[in-house]
Amino acid sequence: MQKITSLPADDSMPGWFHTSRARTPRPAHIGQKRARFAIVGAGLTGLAAARQLATHFPDDEVVLIEAQEVGYGSAGRNAGFAIDVPHDIGAKDYIGDVTTANLVLKLNTLGQNYLREIVQKYSIECQMSESGKYQAAVSEQGIAILEAYRSGLAKIGRDSQMIAGSDLPEHIGTAYYKQALFIPGTILLQPSALVKGLADSLPSNVTLYEYTPITSIDYGDKVTLIHDRGSITADTLILANNGFASHFGFLQRRLLPTFLYGSLSRQLTAEEQARLGGKPVWGVIPAHPFGSTIRRTVDNRILVRNSFSFHPDGRPREKYLSQYLENHRKSFERRFPMLPKVDFEYTWSGAICLSENHEGFFGKLAPNVYGALCCNGLGITRGTATGKLIADLIAGKRHELIDFLTRSPGPNQTPPEPFLSIGVNSVLKWGQFRAGMEI
Numbered sequence: 001m002q003k004i005t006s007l008p009a010d011d012s013m014p015g016w017f018h019t020s021r022a023r024t025p026r027p028a029h030i031g032q033k034r035a036r037f038a039i040v041g042a043g044l045t046g047l048a049a050a051r052q053l054a055t056h057f058p059d060d061e062v063v064l065i066e067a068q069e070v071g072y073g074s075a076g077r078n079a080g081f082a083i084d085v086p087h088d089i090g091a092k093d094y095i096g097d098v099t100t101a102n103l104v105l106k107l108n109t110l111g112q113n114y115l116r117e118i119v120q121k122y123s124i125e126c127q128m129s130e131s132g133k134y135q136a137a138v139s140e141q142g143i144a145i146l147e148a149y150r151s152g153l154a155k156i157g158r159d160s161q162m163i164a165g166s167d168l169p170e171h172i173g174t175a176y177y178k179q180a181l182f183i184p185g186t187i188l189l190q191p192s193a194l195v196k197g198l199a200d201s202l203p204s205n206v207t208l209y210e211y212t213p214i215t216s217i218d219y220g221d222k223v224t225l226i227h228d229r230g231s232i233t234a235d236t237l238i239l240a241n242n243g244f245a246s247h248f249g250f251l252q253r254r255l256l257p258t259f260l261y262g263s264l265s266r267q268l269t270a271e272e273q274a275r276l277g278g279k280p281v282w283g284v285i286p287a288h289p290f291g292s293t294i295r296r297t298v299d300n301r302i303l304v305r306n307s308f309s310f311h312p313d314g315r316p317r318e319k320y321l322s323q324y325l326e327n328h329r330k331s332f333e334r335r336f337p338m339l340p341k342v343d344f345e346y347t348w349s350g351a352i353c354l355s356e357n358h359e360g361f362f363g364k365l366a367p368n369v370y371g372a373l374c375c376n377g378l379g380i381t382r383g384t385a386t387g388k389l390i391a392d393l394i395a396g397k398r399h400e401l402i403d404f405l406t407r408s409p410g411p412n413q414t415p416p417e418p419f420l421s422i423g424v425n426s427v428l429k430w431g432q433f434r435a436g437m438e439i
């Protein structure tokens, strides 16, 4: 019997969750249950896996188990960029090997198309907007990154448009940036509204249990998931719980739960919107990976996302919220001097699962246990795609992208504590220092 030593416990003010449609969560599981399939984690990956598995096996029950409420975890806390193009920060031109980059593009596009299809079919209101993204730079170093990325994107046949700083206010209101690369293809969306909608439109042979944290697990011919009020036994288990998979006994010291922080402003008044100018909806990704992500949302709020902390147990620390709210405030004031009295209504943190070699895990963890894990910060498209494909793999389907994912070496091993935390925290500190005014 494997005891789960750390459970999700996200903080209480995730802006996207509170500003999207309130829904009645599905009841927690009570008692004993048997099903052919069980999935742990109802984020983007688990929701996609459940939907696709239910389609492949219409006569079997698929049980989807979530510790918290759907839309409250990382899948509903992110910045809402559903990105198609690859961005390999280890490569000089951010694209690297063209064959690999084209496969990553295909994978991300599969995730995007699947989401688009479901959102349209079920009329999910999640502010989906085909806006593209601005990769924006403040420093000379950032501009060099944009130039390199433009040539990398051209290698895979993707157009992008360099925009001079003087023209940027027409696009994004602020005159803060010196240059930006506009890259079409990214979808912007309200992430918590999306996952709530995905959960409420699951096929009828999926049973979703919310507020059901799995506290221990028994592996064997069948897998038994135990929680405080009962247990669920399944023939096949899929782990779609991102960094928490290591607490289920797999990929230990390979998954690095790293916290990112976001703040969402109140809605801008009509007069403030006029003062800001620019397009009504846009999203900016920093040229430097440790800089600030900024968005203007469909409902006229400004999102600021920056700052990092590393917590191997996957649980947030309250003290960083007030500290990092200050960072968000400064980043906002630098960019939007024309909006002096706009406060943040919500500030939150959320975990992404990183690996040292930027590889995710996809495939078999044990004879009857599969995993689609570690999205390395790009879970909206990648999590959706890998969730769908893990169900295809279980159904015996072959696919060029399944072969691509199963060929991956997976996340590599990192040193033991305390060296791991010392190492990761140094990388985060150094990266944020180097990002300078891009924060």
Ligand SMILES: Cc1cc2nc3c(=O)[nH]c(=O)nc-3n(C[C@H](O)[C@H](O)[C@H](O)COP(=O)(O)OP(=O)(O)OC[C@H]3O[C@@H](n4cnc5c(N)ncnc54)[C@H](O)[C@@H]3O)c2cc1C
Pocket: 004, 007, 008, 040, 041, 042, 043, 044, 045, 046, 065, 066, 067, 068, 073, 074, 075, 076, 077, 078, 079, 080, 081, 082, 083, 212, 213, 214, 215, 240, 241, 242, 243, 244, 259, 260, 261, 262, 305, 349, 350, 351, 352, 353, 372, 373, 374, 375, 376, 377, 378, 379, 380, 381, 382, 383
């Ligand atoms: C601030 C921030 C900004 C981001 N921006 C972007 C972005 O713009 N674009 C993008 O693509 N990605 C972004 N990400 C990353 C993205 O949110 C993640 O990659 C995505 O959520 C991964 O989805 P997932 O379903 O694999 O895992 P998760 O969303 O982490 O879902 C896993 C679920 O498993 C549940 N779980 C864990 N343990 C148990 C247990 N014992 N019992 C039951 N349930 C359990 C958790 O509660 C959780 O809901 C961002 C993340 C953050 C935090």
